[in-house]
Amino acid sequence: MRQCVGMPRREFEWLVVAALLLGLLPYLEVECRQLRRIWRHRVEEYSQPRLPRPVEVIDLDPSFGDEGFDVVTSMKGNDALQFLRTHVKIFVVVMEARVEQMKKQFRERHEINPWSTLVEEDFILLPAVHPEVPPSDLVDIVNTILVTANIHPVTSTNYNLKLPFKKRDCYAHISHAYALQRYIEETFEGKEFLVVLEDDVILHNSFESRLAAIVQLLMQPTTRIHRVPQPQSSETSPLPTTHSIDCVSLGYAFDSKVVNLAREVRYDPKGTGLRLAPQVTPPPQRSPRPGQEHKLRNTENYIFLPWGAMGYLITREWAWKSLKWFGMDIDDCLKGSNVAPSPERRLFYPCQRHLVIPPIVLEDSVRFGSLMGHNVSYLSSSRLFAKDVSERADFYIPIAELKKPTRFFSRCVVPGVLALTFDDGPTEFTSYILQMLKIVQAKATFFTGTRLFINYPMAQMPFFV
Amino acid sequence: MGNYFPEGYQTQNLSRGGLDFYPEVLLEAYNSGHQVAHHTSAHLRLSNTTSEALQKDTAMLKKTFNSLLGTSPTYFRAPYVGHQISQEHASVLAALGIQNIIGWSVSTEDWKEARAQLHV
Numbered sequence: 001m002r003q004c005v006g007m008p009r010r011e012f013e014w015l016v017v018a019a020l021l022l023g024l025l026p027y028l029e030v031e032c033r034q035l036r037r038i039w040r041h042r043v044e045e046y047s048q049p050r051l052p053r054p055v056e057v058i059d060l061d062p063s064f065g066d067e068g069f070d071v072v073t074s075m076k077g078n079d080a081l082q083f084l085r086t087h088v089k090i091f092v093v094v095m096e097a098r099v100e101q102m103k104k105q106f107r108e109r110h111e112i113n114p115w116s117t118l119v120e121e122d123f124i125l126l127p128a129v130h131p132e133v134p135p136s137d138l139v140d141i142v143n144t145i146l147v148t149a150n151i152h153p154v155t156s157t158n159y160n161l162k163l164p165f166k167k168r169d170c171y172a173h174i175s176h177a178y179a180l181q182r183y184i185e186e187t188f189e190g191k192e193f194l195v196v197l198e199d200d201v202i203l204h205n206s207f208e209s210r211l212a213a214i215v216q217l218l219m220q221p222t223t224r225i226h227r228v229p230q231p232q233s234s235e236t237s238p239l240p241t242t243h244s245i246d247c248v249s250l251g252y253a254f255d256s257k258v259v260n261l262a263r264e265v266r267y268d269p270k271g272t273g274l275r276l277a278p279q280v281t282p283p284p285q286r287s288p289r290p291g292q293e294h295k296l297r298n299t300e301n302y303i304f305l306p307w308g309a310m311g312y313l314i315t316r317e318w319a320w321k322s323l324k325w326f327g328m329d330i331d332d333c334l335k336g337s338n339v340a341p342s343p344e345r346r347l348f349y350p351c352q353r354h355l356v357i358p359p360i361v362l363e364d365s366v367r368f369g370s371l372m373g374h375n376v377s378y379l380s381s382s383r384l385f386a387k388d389v390s391e392r393a394d395f396y397i398p399i400a401e402l403k404k405p406t407r408f409f410s411r412c413v414v415p416g417v418l419a420l421t422f423d424d425g426p427t428e429f430t431s432y433i434l435q436m437l438k439i440v441q442a443k444a445t446f447f448t449g450t451r452l453f454i455n456y457p458m459a460q461m462p463f464f465v
Numbered sequence: 466m467g468n469y470f471p472e473g474y475q476t477q478n479l480s481r482g483g484l485d486f487y488p489e490v491l492l493e494a495y496n497s498g499h500q501v502a503h504h505t506s507a508h509l510r511l512s513n514t515t516s517e518a519l520q521k522d523t524a525m526l527k528k529t530f531n532s533l534l535g536t537s538p539t540y541f542r543a544p545y546v547g548h549q550i551s552q553e554h555a556s557v558l559a560a561l562g563i564q565n566i567i568g569w570s571v572s573t574e575d576w577k578e579a580r581a582q583l584h585v
Binding site: 230406409410411425426428434438444445447448450 | 485486488494497505508525529540545558563564565569
């Protein structure tokens with residue numbers, strides 16, 4: 001061939017090498033693209049500010065009633081530690097006697113649980129009880145809370161904060177709470193920072209009131225326990241103290257927010273029939289007797305997700321680890337068969353503090369509910385691991401509702417009754433309609449969309465109904 | 466290029482509706498005890514809509530509802546046709562948690578007036 005072209009040998013060799021390189025070029029390009037992607041990822045990672053750690057402000061479960069803390073202390077061994085670990089991330093230690101009690105118990109349990117990091121040295125007391133922290137720091141902390149939560153500056157008179165949050169703004173304010181957490185962690189660096197939210201302080205299960213409760217706790221160092229009177233009307237406390245919960249997810253504040261959301265979904269305060277809460281017999285109010293072994297109530301109604309599974313996305317490796325711990329086979333879980341973990345291990349999760357889980361989305365086929373051995377209703381795991389909280393709320397459609405047959409209505413069920421409906425809203429006139437409805441004291445149904453243009457050119461939209 | 470509006474329509478006050486424009490009004494309605502419900506995000510004509518499109522559309526609306534109210538309603542009225550929707554569409558909606566599909570028995574037919582106003 002070389003002779004045919006009449007090319008010197010050296011040049012022909014170069015030509016062959018060049019041709020080989022040309023042939024390899026697509027593969028090289030792919031490699032380069034991957035490298036570039038990784039590089040870009042790194043650059044973004046480092047250029048962005050560090051993600052603040054989420055704050056976990058979870059009261060002991062309200063279904064336990066007033067004796068939330070006692071429930072913890074009456075639990076034994078790993079259960080108690082695990083309960084504390086998973087349900088309570090931060091404590092506001094409000095009573096010194098209880099601190100001693102907790103320390104004693106944890107010292108005992110430290111031998112039981114080798115991976116426990118909650119030892120005596122890890123405790124730090126909040127300014128409320130800690131003598132070494134000067135009051136100026138306390139003021140700083142409170143101010144940080146308030147500034148990060150966009151609250152007007154606090155004077156000593158307005159302790160009883162009513163935070164001006166709307167529900168739709170909550171998600172934004174959670175990130176402010178992250179900033180708060182970061183601040184607290186930087187202040188108490190290297191220490192386990194515990195905040196106990198007593199049930200007395202919790203008004204109801206909204207994020208705002210929890211924040212307000214923290215503020216109240218911090219603002220009153222002299223009165224250690226501030227007992228907030230329970231609101232009387234149903235409007236101020238929309239949630240009943242005892243109600244069944246579909247899911248309890250453990251981990252971040254996001255999770256608690258989502259859990260609250262799920263609670264609210266099941267609850268229908270206005271009687272509008274948006275969602276009908278199923279008839280559930282309420283669990284007994286009182287705590288178990290001292291000798292009686294404590295059991296979580298309505299265990300079948302709970303799902304326990306591993307740490308961070310909901311707040312952030314879970315890695316395959318992490319899921320595999322926890323599965324291995326449960327003694328379950330991942331293949332079974334991928335198939336979707338229900339594998340229940342052993343009851344002793346059901347409550348335990350091998351969690352590590354402040355673990356940043358990289359965002360890797362599990363495949364849709366991973367049925368997370370069966371993965372944890374509980375019957376959970378959900379649509380798809382991509383919803384479960386969605387970044388947006390409101391998307392994740394889709395997770396909480398009970399199976400019973402999914403199985404309900406679709407009902408079609410073309411006239412009122414109750415005879416002699418008129419149902420007012422307003423379509424294609426809300427428009428600029430809807431607020432007037434609302435005023436008029438208020439005058440006549442009638443309730444209506446508004447059928448709404450997101451983007452509707454009324455009086456749009458007639459050729460495109462012939463009529464609206 | 467964009468949309469072309471004839472001369473008469475430019476002077477016409479083109480009113481807009483929906484959660485993208487008036488989310489506060491929806492919140493106000495919801496907080497004052499009224500019921501809110503799905504009407505598809507883009508006012509789809511269901512006879513021309515595939516089930517995938519309906520699923521996408523309603524999921525979007527549901528997301529909007531969730532971000533606004535924290536809940537999502539289970540009631541639905543199909544644009545133009547009310548409760549007369551196919552089984553396929555109904556199953557799609559049921560998978561999204563919408564089991565109650567509402568039609569009507571009396572219509573004020575105010576859309577006719579809107580058209581009449583336009584022609585004036």
